[in-house]
Amino acid sequence: xxxxxxxxxxxxxxxxxxxxxxxxxxxxxxxxxxxxxxxxxxxxxxxxxxxxxxxxxxxxxxxxxxxxxxxxxxxxxxxxxxxxxxxxxxxxxxxxxxxxxxxxxxxxxxxxxxxxxxxxxxxxxxxxxxxxxxxxxxxxxxxxxxxxxxxxxxxxxxxxxxx
Amino acid sequence: xxxxxxxxxxxxxxxxxxxxxxxxxxxxxxxxxxxxxxxxxxxxxxxxxxxxxxxxxxxxxxxxxxxxxxxxxxxxxxxxxxxxxxxxxxxxxxxxxxxxxxxxxxxxxxxxxxxxxxxxxxxxxxxxxxxxxxxxxxxxxxxxxxxxxxxxxxxxxxxxxxxxxxxxxxxxxxxxxxxxxxxxxxxxxxxxxxxxxxxxxxxxxxxxxxxxxxxxxxxxxxxxxxxxxxxxxxxxxxxxxxxxxxxxxxxxxxxxxxxxxxxxxxxxxxxxxxxxxxxxxxxxxxxxxxxxxxxxxxxxxxxxxxxxxxxxxxxxxxxxxxxxxxxxxxxxxxxxxxxxxxxxxxxxxxxxxxxxxxxxxxxxxxxxxxxxxxxxxxxxxxxxxxxxxxxx
Numbered sequence: 001x002x003x004x005x006x007x008x009x010x011x012x013x014x015x016x017x018x019x020x021x022x023x024x025x026x027x028x029x030x031x032x033x034x035x036x037x038x039x040x041x042x043x044x045x046x047x048x049x050x051x052x053x054x055x056x057x058x059x060x061x062x063x064x065x066x067x068x069x070x071x072x073x074x075x076x077x078x079x080x081x082x083x084x085x086x087x088x089x090x091x092x093x094x095x096x097x098x099x100x101x102x103x104x105x106x107x108x109x110x111x112x113x114x115x116x117x118x119x120x121x122x123x124x125x126x127x128x129x130x131x132x133x134x135x136x137x138x139x140x141x142x143x144x145x146x147x148x149x150x151x152x153x154x155x156x157x158x159x160x161x162x163x
Numbered sequence: 164x165x166x167x168x169x170x171x172x173x174x175x176x177x178x179x180x181x182x183x184x185x186x187x188x189x190x191x192x193x194x195x196x197x198x199x200x201x202x203x204x205x206x207x208x209x210x211x212x213x214x215x216x217x218x219x220x221x222x223x224x225x226x227x228x229x230x231x232x233x234x235x236x237x238x239x240x241x242x243x244x245x246x247x248x249x250x251x252x253x254x255x256x257x258x259x260x261x262x263x264x265x266x267x268x269x270x271x272x273x274x275x276x277x278x279x280x281x282x283x284x285x286x287x288x289x290x291x292x293x294x295x296x297x298x299x300x301x302x303x304x305x306x307x308x309x310x311x312x313x314x315x316x317x318x319x320x321x322x323x324x325x326x327x328x329x330x331x332x333x334x335x336x337x338x339x340x341x342x343x344x345x346x347x348x349x350x351x352x353x354x355x356x357x358x359x360x361x362x363x364x365x366x367x368x369x370x371x372x373x374x375x376x377x378x379x380x381x382x383x384x385x386x387x388x389x390x391x392x393x394x395x396x397x398x399x400x401x402x403x404x405x406x407x408x409x410x411x412x413x414x415x416x417x418x419x420x421x422x423x424x425x426x427x428x429x430x431x432x433x434x435x436x437x438x439x440x441x442x443x444x445x446x447x448x449x450x451x452x453x454x455x456x457x458x459x460x461x462x463x464x465x466x467x468x469x470x471x472x473x474x475x476x477x478x479x480x481x482x483x484x485x486x487x488x489x490x491x492x493x494x495x496x497x498x499x500x501x502x503x504x505x506x507x508x509x510x511x512x513x514x515x516x517x518x519x520x521x522x523x524x525x526x527x528x529x530x531x532x533x534x535x536x537x538x539x540x541x542x543x544x545x546x547x548x549x550x551x552x553x554x555x
Contacts, residue, residue: 011457026461154212160195160510161188161205163293163340 004029008037009046016050055150057141063110065094065139066117069103072130080104083130092120103135114138183297187516194504202539204527205510207340209404209483211458213441214451217403220444221437229436235428237263237412238439244446245412252372253385254395256414262424263434263442267370267398267411269427271334272298274366274394274413277422279304284330288317289518290341290486292368295334296518310520313488315342315477316350322357330361335383336368338375341517341526342486343463343479348381355386364419365393370411373402373452375481376460384414391416399438401482402452403445408438459483462529462536469540470527473547483530486514490523492551500525502550507542 004027011023020038024031041047056062072083080098087107088096095108107125111117117138126134143150188205195201236242242261249256264270271294279285281303287295289308299306307328311317317335335354338345346354358365365383372380384393398411411434415423463478466485470476474487489499496513503509514524529536 014454022461025464026457156210158203158206158208158210159192160198160201160203161191161512162207163186163188163512163516 004033005037005041008034009041012038012047012050053146053148057150063112064114064117065142066109066111066121067137067139068107068109068121068125069135069137070105070107070125070131071102071133072104072128073132075130078130083128086128087125090120090124092117092124179301179303183300186293188293188512191500191504191510191512194501195510198508201504201508201510202531202535202542203510204529204531204539205512206528206530207484208406208528208530209401209455210530210532211404211455213404213408214445214448216448216451217405217441217444221408221441224437224440229440231436233263233433233436233439235424235433237261237434238436238443241439241443241446242412244443245414248446249382249395249397249414252369252380252382254382254390254414256384256395260414260417260420262413262415262420262427263439264398264411264413264427265431265434266400266409267368267396268294269409269431269434270396270398270411270413270423271295271366271368273423273426274396274415274419275299275304275332276302276426277419278332278364283332284328286322286325286328286330286333286363288333288335290315290339290514290521290524291334291517292336292340293516295336299334308518308520310518312520313475313477315339315344315486316346317354318350319353319357322354322361326361330363332364332366333358334366334368336370338371338380338479338481340371340482341484341512341514341521341524342477343482343484344477345375345377345380345480347378348386351381351383352386355383355389355392358392359388363392365389366396367393368396370396370398370401371482372397374456374459374483376456376463377480380481394419399442399445402455403442403448404455405438405441405445408435408441410434410438410442459529462533465533466527466529466536466540469544473544483528485527485529486521486524487527488524489514489551492547494551496522496525499551503543503546506550507546509539509542509546 007027008023011018020034021031024034084096084098084105087093092109092111093107094110097106099106109117109120111120121134121136125131241263242258245261246256246258275298279299279302283304285299285304285306287306287308288311296306309321367383369382382395384390384395395414399405399408413423467478470485470487474489476485476487479485492499496515500511500513503511512526514521514526
């Protein structure tokens, strides 16, 4: 990957709403070159999706999130990847990660209510034959998401005129 | 009542201080006092907060009790870091040539006081930052200003026109506050040639070096034969947004360095330790500067595009300032700025605050969030449509 491609990726990661024209302006590249880079990364599934980070609490539409630590037992037929794929297919599941330490997977689940999430864990995840244990932690509040602080920005204390 | 001996104020205050002109921005300060509904493009200060990594370092240092003086010269690790950092602008400096000052302002003052004796001539291209001329005059020097309208740049020919004034120093700031113009290596070489012929010492204020959008910033001191003629000023206020920390530095030839150090130790002793510790961390956070530069560049492109639809304007090569020529509106700089503030709640600085030849221009700082900037550009357009004569 050359440095132009890397710069385009960094810009998109920071603000995916930037148009190709804007990126071209900032990086002083021809728009066609930026289009070519973006298309290439989309085709190669390097850029997977363009997404907004929403603070749902602000619009009284807060969802319930839970982090579920999952312990599994492996069999000759079913390894980590097979189990992870099975868990990942549920639309309620936001993230599945294989982690080191006491547990095998960390699963992030989103639901409309505590009950929703609790039922989902009890009925869909715990019942997978390889799953030995689940430990559910409900998220009480999110302060930072995907590198973005969700608390208010600091106020601008600058003077109105400075030489 | 305290006895003053019945003398008027002008007799108590030293004549050279009494005769200094107050900054042209003062009046505008008074106009905005108590108003919070304005979009200010009058602020020469980054709108990004200081990186949290830097703030954490400073907080920890306070917790650990780092509240003492440092050496007059500054923290050794900071001086080493700066010498290493400046190689990116082509300068091979030793840590022994680096003096940590309380902001660039102190550095410029030290250099002028070290070099200027009564009657000595300092060349100052205008429009320029507001401090240079008064600092020369305080020392009894003669500030000879060089109007650089409309290109805002010095050339070999322009400099040689001032040979008869027998100048001792030239104060150069690039990328420039307020015009945003900078110099290419070739253009700097021309200036270097003139400096050699005129035996000039150049005070090179490079505080906006990191905010260069056209190619890479080149330091004058990196050019052949210039290392003994150039005093470099830089600091942490603009690229790292550490304005209130007051940490600047100079890189100077040994004889000038020794003089500056003497004055520094008598008047300032040392720069604040907390800021110095923050600065050490700042030099480890250069990737954050890249992000900030990209954002300013995006705003520069936008502002330049919008303003050039209304005014004659040179595209800023660096800084976060644009300096459009507003004379087509039929208004003076002050009329324009005051009207824009009163009618449309947008604050800009009249160009004549940066020297007489800045009349007909205003300075806009695009160090505000993009949505505000968009709004400000719309209001300026409306203002010119409603109250000005318009372009051409």
